[in-house]
Amino acid sequence: MKNIKVLGSGCTNCKTTVRLIEEAATECGVDIQLEKVEEIRDIVSYGVLSTPGVIVDGQIVHTGGIPSKEKIREWLTIN
C-alpha cells in the first residue's frame, strides 16, 4: 500500500493531478492511500514551493505542474 499526498490549494491543476493518480492506480492495480493537503501551512512544512506537489511514502517526487501519466506509473510500480 502506497501512501500518496497531493499538496495544493485546490486549483484545477491540483484536482487534475489527484484524478490522474487515481486513474493510474486503478489501471496498474496498485493499492494506494491518497491524501489531499490543502492547508498552506502544511504545504509549506514539506518545503514545497510550487504546487501541485506529490509525496510518495514520505518522499517528494514532484513539484510544480501536472505530472505525466508515465511518471505517475513509475511512482506506483517502483518499490
Next chain:
Amino acid sequence: MPLRVFSQKHPLAFLWIAGAIWLGLYQLLIPLSESLVSVLPVDRNSHLGGALQFFFYDTPKVLMLLTGIVFIMGMINSYFTPERTRSLLARRGEGMANVMAACLGIVTPFCSCSAVPLFIGFVQAGVPLGVTFSFLISAPMVNEVALTLLFGLFGWKTALLYMSLGLTVAIVSGWIIGRLKMENHLEDWVRDIPRTEANVGDDALTLAERSSSGWNAVRDIVGKVWPYILVGIAIGAVIHGYVPEDFMASFMGKDAWWSVPLAIVIGVPMYTNAAGVIPIVQALLAKGAALGTVLAFMMSVIGLSLPETIILRKVLKMKLIVTFVGVVASGIMLVGYVFNAFL
C-alpha cells in the same frame, strides 16, 4: 507517436527541422489569407472583405507565434525551477537583487495558486521581502502570452515597451516595499516558520527532456487559451471593419486625465488571463483609446488581480497588503500618464 519518438531520439535535428517548417509556414500566411478571401464571394475592398482577411491572417499568425514562443519559453523555463530561483536570490542585498528578481519572474514557471507557498518559501530562505515582491509582481504581469500577443498584434516595439515598463514597475515597487521595512507585517505564523537553507538538487536535464517540457508548455498554455484568442480576433475583426475611428477617444483618449485611474479601477476586479484581456486591448486601441491608458488597464488586470490579493491576505497583514496594492497601482498609474504624455 513516431514524431514524439524522433523528437526524443534526435532533439537537435528535430528542433532545426521544426524551426524551418515554422518559418516557411509563417512566410505563407499573407498569400494564403488573400487567396482564401479571393475564393469567397466577397469583395476584397468591402468592410466584410477587410474583416475576413484580417481574421484569416491574424488567427494563424497569432496561434503560430504563440506556439513558437511558448515552446521556447517552456524550454527556457526548464532551466529555472522555483527552487533554483530562490537560491539565486537568497541572502542578497536589495537593489540589484530587485532587478534580478523581476527578470527571474518572467522565466520561472509557477501557477498562480502557488503564489503563497512560493512567497513563504522565499521569505523562509532569507530572500528580502522587497525582492520577493519584485518577483511576485513581475511574474504574472510580464508573461509569455502577453508578450506574444502584443508582439503579434501591435509589433515588437509595443511588446518591448510593455516588458520594460512591467519590469520597471516590479523593480521599483519591490524596492520601495523593501525600504519600508515591513517585515513585522507578515502574519505571525509566517514569521515563526523556521528558516531553511536554500539548496538546490542537481537536476541537469537533457536536450530531449527540455524539448519535451517545451511541448508540455504548448499543450498546457496554447490548449487553454486558443478559444479566447479566436473569439478575441473575431471581435477585433468586426471592430476593424465596422466601428467608427474615434469612438473611444472621448473617454479613453489622452485628453481625459481621469481615464488612467479609471482604467485601473475597472481592471483590478476583472479576473482574466493575458489571452482574455488582449483582444479587449486591441479593440480599445484600434478605436482611439490612448496607449498609456490601455497598457495601464492591461497591467492592472493581470498584475494586480483581486483574487490573488485575497489569497495573499493569508500571509500578509492588512497594512502590508494595502501598501503593496497602493505602491503597485501608483506605479501602473505613472506608466499610464508618462505614456499618454510622451506618445
